[in-house]
Amino acid sequence: MIYLDNAATSWPKPPGVVRAVSAALIRCAGNPGRTSHRAAMDGAALIQECRERLAQLFGIANPLRVCFAFNATDALNLAIKGMLSPGDHAICSSMEHNSVWRPLTALAERGVEFSVAEAPPSGIVDVASVERLLRPNTRLIVMIHASNVNGAIQPVAAIGQLARARGIALLVDAAQSAGAIPIDVEAMKIDLLAFPGHKGLLGPQGTGGLYVSERVNPRPLKEGGTGSESNSPLQPSYYPDRLESGTLNLPGIAGLNESVRYLMKKGLAQIARSEAALIERLLTGLASLDRVTIYGPPPGLPRASVVSFNIRSMDPVWVATELERVASIACRPGWHCAALAHRTQGTQETGTVRFSPGPFTRMAEIETALGAVAELARKA
Amino acid sequence: MARQLAVFASLNQVALLKRALYREGVYVEMVRTPRCYSSTGCSFALRCQTAELPLLDRICRQWKIEPGGIFEEPEKSETPPDLPFIEDE
Numbered sequence: 001m002i003y004l005d006n007a008a009t010s011w012p013k014p015p016g017v018v019r020a021v022s023a024a025l026i027r028c029a030g031n032p033g034r035t036s037h038r039a040a041m042d043g044a045a046l047i048q049e050c051r052e053r054l055a056q057l058f059g060i061a062n063p064l065r066v067c068f069a070f071n072a073t074d075a076l077n078l079a080i081k082g083m084l085s086p087g088d089h090a091i092c093s094s095m096e097h098n099s100v101w102r103p104l105t106a107l108a109e110r111g112v113e114f115s116v117a118e119a120p121p122s123g124i125v126d127v128a129s130v131e132r133l134l135r136p137n138t139r140l141i142v143m144i145h146a147s148n149v150n151g152a153i154q155p156v157a158a159i160g161q162l163a164r165a166r167g168i169a170l171l172v173d174a175a176q177s178a179g180a181i182p183i184d185v186e187a188m189k190i191d192l193l194a195f196p197g198h199k200g201l202l203g204p205q206g207t208g209g210l211y212v213s214e215r216v217n218p219r220p221l222k223e224g225g226t227g228s229e230s231n232s233p234l235q236p237s238y239y240p241d242r243l244e245s246g247t248l249n250l251p252g253i254a255g256l257n258e259s260v261r262y263l264m265k266k267g268l269a270q271i272a273r274s275e276a277a278l279i280e281r282l283l284t285g286l287a288s289l290d291r292v293t294i295y296g297p298p299p300g301l302p303r304a305s306v307v308s309f310n311i312r313s314m315d316p317v318w319v320a321t322e323l324e325r326v327a328s329i330a331c332r333p334g335w336h337c338a339a340l341a342h343r344t345q346g347t348q349e350t351g352t353v354r355f356s357p358g359p360f361t362r363m364a365e366i367e368t369a370l371g372a373v374a375e376l377a378r379k380a
Numbered sequence: 381m382a383r384q385l386a387v388f389a390s391l392n393q394v395a396l397l398k399r400a401l402y403r404e405g406v407y408v409e410m411v412r413t414p415r416c417y418s419s420t421g422c423s424f425a426l427r428c429q430t431a432e433l434p435l436l437d438r439i440c441r442q443w444k445i446e447p448g449g450i451f452e453e454p455e456k457s458e459t460p461p462d463l464p465f466i467e468d469e
Binding site: 032033035036041044045047048049051052062063064226227228229230231232236238240241244 | 389390391392393394395396398399410411412420421422423424443444
């Protein structure tokens, strides 16, 4: 299989991740934070180790502000619904994933307003377009860091400057950037960072997290057992307990711990260089084909490891099915749970085929994929 | 030598403090707080030597974590020690 669907979930995982998950299942019996026997304490120590690694990766000063979630959608819902109340206003971009658009739409039915900063078809939001939408009651700016549809990278640092100057919280959806693009929450003035463990961080599914800066204090989405102050009916106010009710995915976090260790040892810069070379070859290869349209930022601008394209008059679903049939290529067609982004780039009627190489994708696989696309394009 | 139990509300706080102390060369035990020392129910504590308390205090201030209390433990304790689970950095 030629796996070009890392934007959905990364595969393969680094060596050691499976071992780490298995080891946790074997060694770390029990529920960390609920008891003090050796097995549970081992699990607790592992969870803390992972928190500290993630904090180091994202430039977070206090690891206790890293709250584990089950994926980026979970983290985004925690942040959006925790930060906004009736009467508040939020701003997002026209490139957001449904995991931002849907919670905001749901909150709009309960008295929260939101505005959409329109991006041009290339997908990169202009900071001025965000600024124009600011209101006295704007409480939150939500920004996708890198588009899961066309790889466009938003000017998060500049938006962070704007938000911080106005006393507005910035929530960044790092679903496609965590582990692939350097993120420093202090330098970029990010107040809330939502990230999945299973994409660029190369961990198992069922993992993710939300960084919460000390400048904000979202309401919990759920209250429940935290293993702390059990005699109190009140959810703890301190982090991460405030946002971590219930049993964590300890085996998943064990795998995430190992994958982040691998990433930091290998170096994000090296991974970014490798993926950039793959994307550049993909873009030049696709651009040379008649009847193929590529979407997203123009050549020369940085892009996440995501390329969307269409073959003229061909259903993207059919194209993806054929690519798997003839060349064992795994990719994703359709609307990628991002209707706003497809509307922005003008593909709301058709969707697109999406290729998303990862750290373990080889150049030879890109050449095979290009050959397969060329063969299909000849039939268009 | 007298042992102290520094009680904290959250296991997460205790886990952070334990690792921070370990990086300073001090190994402490992480234990479930005995009921007699816990007014809120379900908390965790660090068992350390009296001489280690100033370092613990410094680290608590660094991380803005307040102990729920520090209690001198009787000489004999039936709680078995735990062992570190910290990978080489």
